[in-house]
Amino acid sequence: MDDNAVAALDRRVVLVTGAHGGLGSAAAIACARAGATVVLLGRRLPKLNRVYDAIRAEGPEPLLYPLDLEGASPDDYAELAGRVGSELGRLDGVLHCAADFRGLTxxxxxxxxxxARAIHVNLTAPWWLSQACLPLLAKADDAALVFAINDLARVGKANWGGYGIAQQGLASLVGMLHSELANTPVRVSGLQPGPMRTPLRAMAYVEQDDRLARPPEVYAPACVTLLSPAGAAHRGQVWAPAP
Structure with a gap:
């Protein structure tokens, strides 16, 4: 990684949801390498601790925030935003990587x-969290709100259920929020990574026969790009970067 890439998120505070998952953990580590202080949000503390330890060796000390999106209320998200503001003083980016998928049905x-759980965890909860964080994001000179979105052409087909419907909703949310926040410092965008070797994908595909999937680390640099000032080029878009 060159010096410019290392400085891409220097002195920024970035919140990553699903931070112990496939893309979430890879993105969180990449953000730390790029200079960000990372807030690690996830529901499994032992796995969050492992990501925490990895990040401490790469960049600024992260902040752990265990939270289960399924049961969290709007008040819980308001408390989270308040804690980030009081302890870190700012918030420059939110990267939504948390997802719930229980298999094709x-x-x-x-x-x-x-x-109902699939719609809530994959669509309602990300919006509640975003809504709580937007006032803090708006105080930054340049802030980014990024949603990881699955391939809509694939998950809009049969058997993807509430998860697939929620992904369509996230894409609509990106466009709607972009229109509403166009004249503010907050950039809204989506990231559509290619097939990744993650537990979520393994729920739909037999891993040993899945030759299309790539390690999540392949798409972590794209997360850094969207959270950095360079992400302005993708404002209002769902970006599908080449692996």
Missing amino acids: PLLHTDPAAF
Whole structure:
């Protein structure tokens, strides 16, 4: 990594959701290498601790924030934003990597509670968190709100259930928020990585036969780009970078 890349997020504070997942952990480490102080949000503390330890060897000390998006309320997100503001003094970016997918199931046979959980964790919760963080983001000279979005052409097909519907909603959210925040310091964009070798993808594809999947680390630099000033080139877009 060259010196310019290392400085891309220098002195910035970035919140990463799903920070112990495939893309989330890779992106969090890449952000730290690029100079950011990273807030690690996830529901599994032991896994968050491992990412925390990896980041301490790469950049500024991160902040751990265990939180389960399924059960968190708007008040919980407001408390999170308040803590980030009081302890770190600023927030320059939010990267949404958290996702919940329990496998391919026809809608007709999907448990109603499972459908509601998929919509909530993959769409409602990211918006609640974003809404709570926007006032803090708006205080920055340049801030980024980034949503990781699956390939809509794939997850819009049969059997992807509430997860697939939520992904379509996230893409709409990017466009709507971009229009509403166009004259503010907050840039909104989506990241559509290619197939990645992650536990989520393994729920739909047999791993040993999945020759298209790449390690999540391949797409971590794109996360840094969207969170940095260079991300202005993709403002309002769902970017699908080449691997």
